[in-house]
Amino acid sequence: MLRILMVEDSPTDAELSLRELKRAGMTCEFMRVETEQDFRDQIQDYHPQLILSDYSLPQFDGMSALHIARELAPEIPFIFVSGTIGEETAIHSLKNGAADYIIKNNLSRLPSAVTSALERAEEKIMHKRMERELENSNRLFRVFMQNLPAIAFIKDQQGQYIFANASTVDALQLPHEQIIGKHDTLLFPPQLAQEMRAAEQQTLAQGEAIQHVRQFPLADDVKLWLLTTFPVQDMDGNFNHIGGIGIDITEQRKAEEALLLRNHAIEASATPILIVDVTQPAMPLIYVNRAFELVTGYSSQEAVGRNCRFLQGHDREQPELEKIRTAIRERCPGYAILRNYRKDGSLFWNELYVAPVPDPHGGEPRYFVGVQKDITEIRQYQEALERQANYDTLTGLANRNLLKERMQQAISEARRHNWTFSVAFIDIDNFKRVNDSMGHSAGDELIRLLGQRLQSCLRDGDTVARLGGDEFVLLLTSQSLDESIHTVVQRIRNTIINPFIITGRQLTVTCSIGLANFPHDGRNADTLLSNADSAMYQAKASGSNNFRFYAKEMNAELGHRLSLENDLWHALENQQLVLHYQPQVCMRNSQIIGMEALIRWQHPKLGMIPPLQFIPLSEDDGLIVPIGIWVMETAAHQNRQLQLAGYPPIRVAVNLSVRQLEQKDLVHCIEKTLQHSGLDPQCLELEITESMLMHNIEESIITLNRISDLGVQLSLDDFGTGYSSLSYLKRLPINRLKIDKSFINDITTTYNDAIIARSIIALAHSLEIQVIAEGVESADQYAFLLENGCDEVQGYLLSRPRPFEEMEALLRDGGRLLPAS
Structure with a gap:
């Protein structure tokens, strides 16, 4: 629907104009005004698409209306429809912006004039829109280029700069006016200028972008730039200009070289190094170095993607593992000594240090680096030293040093829990005869076999120690759980009296046993050992294959105990x-x-x-x-x-x-x-x-x-x-x-x-x-x-x-x- 604003004092003339337009097939409506104020108001309120105006009105005139229309809505076509306008006036109106003029006695020309005016108005609107879009595009291009952190430039076919953004100015450390219109030969060393010109000519010849790295010498430094040059087409599709974008990769290249150097150092290290991604549920290995492969026997392909627990094999119940789990859970460094197993199943002791890799964005660390140290030889050496210090070389039993340590532990536990325990001092009867008649090697073999038998008689919590010669000590801390000391002693005597086979000969020996109880017979290790030793000599004095408790009072207490044991059997049935x-x-x-x-x-x-x-x-x-x-x-x-x-x-x-x-x-x-x-x-x-x-x-x-x-x-x-x-x-x-x-x-x-x-x-x-x-x-x-x-x-x-x-x-x-x- 075409909206028409008519400046006309005659309603009849307005109807005639409208009828002529409708006769031509136009769908339209109109608003008629006669005064300047109404004209101004309706331009704002009615939003007309066409203005038809009489030239002369009683209260207004057409030329004033034309000037107002050009001021308030210059894009709306304005046509004079009048019966009094002359040729000079018409030409004057056209020069002032009117689209056409129509004589009222020739209204048949009005529809074509309106159509033509509307088309010209639409063309003007489209042209202005394109001009605005082009201007906006140019403005965006300038803003983008001026704020682009990379250098950007455009050259003509001869290699002269016709555009350079702010980053180019900063990079070349030259004023903008000293860049525009210049060739590279005036800005860079000859060799560099020649290389850049060759790349640009190749770009124009091939019609495609080329990427190359160049070193740009500056007054106090040398910068490394990654340049991308590309052909720019004109309206006819010809490559008449060269565009270029460059990124300063100096620091990136330094970082890459440093990273490569560190990678070479890690790969060349004799220390196993590994990296784990702790953000994944399985916490897989994502990297292992060559030393890891050599120590564990697993190749990188076999290890990467797996959780480190495969190195523990079936040996998963290691307390030290909790230290590593805690370090990962709390994202902090950790240290543990673990038993690991190579691909061939052999054990090696692993001193493992782990540390988180800081997240560059300040978030939770994603990776942990682990450094392994194979301390198997050190561990074996330490264990050998410890064994020499605490175990008898001939029998492998605890020696006096370890016995004293375990007795002290037993005393502490007994005091805390109000427990008792016993110490048995054992000496082989007539052992000197074995050495004299069969030799010291036979005596050593007898000592070794006797140690094995004594150990078989006791519980895991008890200790068998050899003090030297043919003297053994038993630390009995667990026998009271389900058997008396008498039962243990009898089992020992029955075991020892069985014949030994030494160098093909059958040999039967007996032993003398002295017993001391904590705390009745001593409150420290030395006293208990001394009193048990005394009791052993009392047993030996009574004849072979005997045992004695320390002191007569102990024997009396034993009698009292036996009496109580007998009475206890009847306590339940007698309701005591x-x-x-x-x-x-x-x-x-x-x-x-x-x-x-x-x-x-x-x-x-x-x-x-x-x-x-x-x-x-x-x-x-x-x-x-x-x-x-x-x-x-x-x-x-x-x-x-x-x-x-x-x-x-x-x-x-x-x-x-x-x-x-x-x-x-x-x-x-x-x-x-x-x-x-x-x-x-x-x-x-x-x-x-x-x-x-x-x-x-x-x-x-x-x-x-x-x-x-x-x-x-x-x-x-x-x-x-x-x-x-x-x-x-x-x-x-x-x-x-x-x-x-x-x-x-x-x-x-x-x-x-x-x-x-x-x-x-x-x-x-x-x-x-x-x-x-x-x-x-x-x-x-x-x-x-x-x-x-x-x-x-x-x-x-x-x-x-x-x-x-x-x-x-x-x-x-x-x-x-x-x-x-």
């Missing part, structure tokens, strides 16, 4: 065993939430015997298993009895022994106890110790998981006094950690004990495990535990172990225990 209970209190509200069952022996003649005097006997004789079952059943029934009496449910803690934990039917016994007593499994807690688990950790974890699946709670007793292995702790289904009394005793006066207690509490809580402290005897200890977040507590400060009736009375009185002031 009883349970006392020590309350366990919640530190938040002082409420009794549990009780520990503690066994007592009411001997008919000796009175009340504490567990430390008869529990070791029961372990030696195997009675610990039926006694343990009785304790668990009795504790469960009595706890259920309290619940049936209406008291709030509390748990009862029962101590398990090593022998019980090793019983195949333990879980079945627990199920039967719960079934017969009717006690909720959550109200039964079984206490185990760290040292118990370490005899067979994997089997123990399986058993404990089965117990936990029943709903029975588990408590780890004496935590921190033994192995304290965090790797095992997180695998154990325990509900509660018990801080050992040895730490509680000096918790308010000894800094280390305080730190250990705090650490145990923090560790347990981080694993969502409750913490209970035992042996609390002072208000200061109680306050310390309360302040540091301990959950539960038991000890003489709150209550001594009580008979069942007294325990029930405590619950009847409200079941709250406050620390004694």
Whole structure:
């Protein structure tokens, strides 16, 4: 729809003009105005596409309208339609911008004049648009070129510069006017100018871009530029100009050369070097040098893409590996000594250093560099020195030095856990006769074979040492788990008395054995060895093939022990065993939430015997298993009895022994106890110790998981006094950690004990495990535990172990225990 603004005082004339246009097939509408103000307003508001104007109006005139139109909307075609315009006036109007003029008595020419005017107006609009686009394109080109960090230039066919951007000016260190119109011969050394001109002529001849590297000498430096020259076509498709873009690659080339030098150094290094991508899930190797191939036997193709763990083979349980994992996890340097295996399966010791490669953008490091050092020979040398220092050359057994070290360890453990252990001093009877009759080589062979037999008699935790000559010492620290010292000694005597075959001859020997026990017969290694030696001489004085305990008192104690062992067999059937209970209190509200069952022996003649005097006997004789079952059943029934009496449910803690934990039917016994007593499994807690688990950790974890699946709670007793292995702790289904009394005793006066207690509490809580402290005897200890977040507590400060009736009375009185002031 064509919008027409008519400057016309006659509506009839306006209708005639419009009719003529419609007759010619034009679709149009119009707005008629008669005054200057209306004309100005409608140009702004109506947005006409064509203006038709009479030349003379009563209140306005056509020439004024033309001037206004040229001012406000010069792009709109303006045609005079008048009956009074003369030829000179018409020519004058055309010069002032009118598109045409039409005489009113010749309106038939109006449609063609309008069409022509509109076409010319459209052409002008298109021309102006193209001019603007070209101007904008030129402006963008200039801005782009002037800000391009690379040099950019254009030359004519003769090689004269006709354009150079700011980077070119900076690179050549010359003013712009000294570049434009110049040839390269005036700007560069002759050889360089000749090479550049040859490249440009080749570009024009081939009609395609050429890339080349040139050295540009400057006043104080030499720059290396990567130049790309290309032909520029004119409108006719002819290559009349040469364009060029150059990038300063001086620093890049230096970096490449430095990198190449480092790569050569790494490849030539005798030290294995590797690089790992730690952002990928498998953390694959992405590079290994030649030294790595030589040391490991794996080629680069075989190693790259694999995780480094293939170097450990099946030997994956290496504690030092955690150091490397931690370094990678925390993106920091790390160091470890690892056992690695070559492609042929041979072991080599690897001293590994790893470090992150800093990210150039400040992000998390993506790569880690590892440097290996094969320390196999050093390690073997160290092990050889250590073996010479600690082991007997003839037998391979521990020597006096290592024996003393292990005895000191045993003493420390025994003091901490209130354990005992034995030292056996063994001397071959009449050994001198063997040397005299068969020679020293036969004597050495007898010593070697005897050492092997002694070792076969003992457990893994015990030590056989040779002090020299025909003297051996046994350090017996584990025999009390399921057998007495007497059993071990008898086994040794029976083993040694079997005939030896020496140089084809059968030889039977006996030995004399002296025994000393810690702490009764000595509180340090030297005293124990001296007393065991004395006892051995007493045994030898009594005749061959004898053994003696140190001192007469030991023999008397042995008699007392045998009597107790005999009475203990009848204690269960005679109902002499009883349970006392020590309350366990919640530190938040002082409420009794549990009780520990503690066994007592009411001997008919000796009175009340504490567990430390008869529990070791029961372990030696195997009675610990039926006694343990009785304790668990009795504790469960009595706890259920309290619940049936209406008291709030509390748990009862029962101590398990090593022998019980090793019983195949333990879980079945627990199920039967719960079934017969009717006690909720959550109200039964079984206490185990760290040292118990370490005899067979994997089997123990399986058993404990089965117990936990029943709903029975588990408590780890004496935590921190033994192995304290965090790797095992997180695998154990325990509900509660018990801080050992040895730490509680000096918790308010000894800094280390305080730190250990705090650490145990923090560790347990981080694993969502409750913490209970035992042996609390002072208000200061109680306050310390309360302040540091301990959950539960038991000890003489709150209550001594009580008979069942007294325990029930405590619950009847409200079941709250406050620390004694």
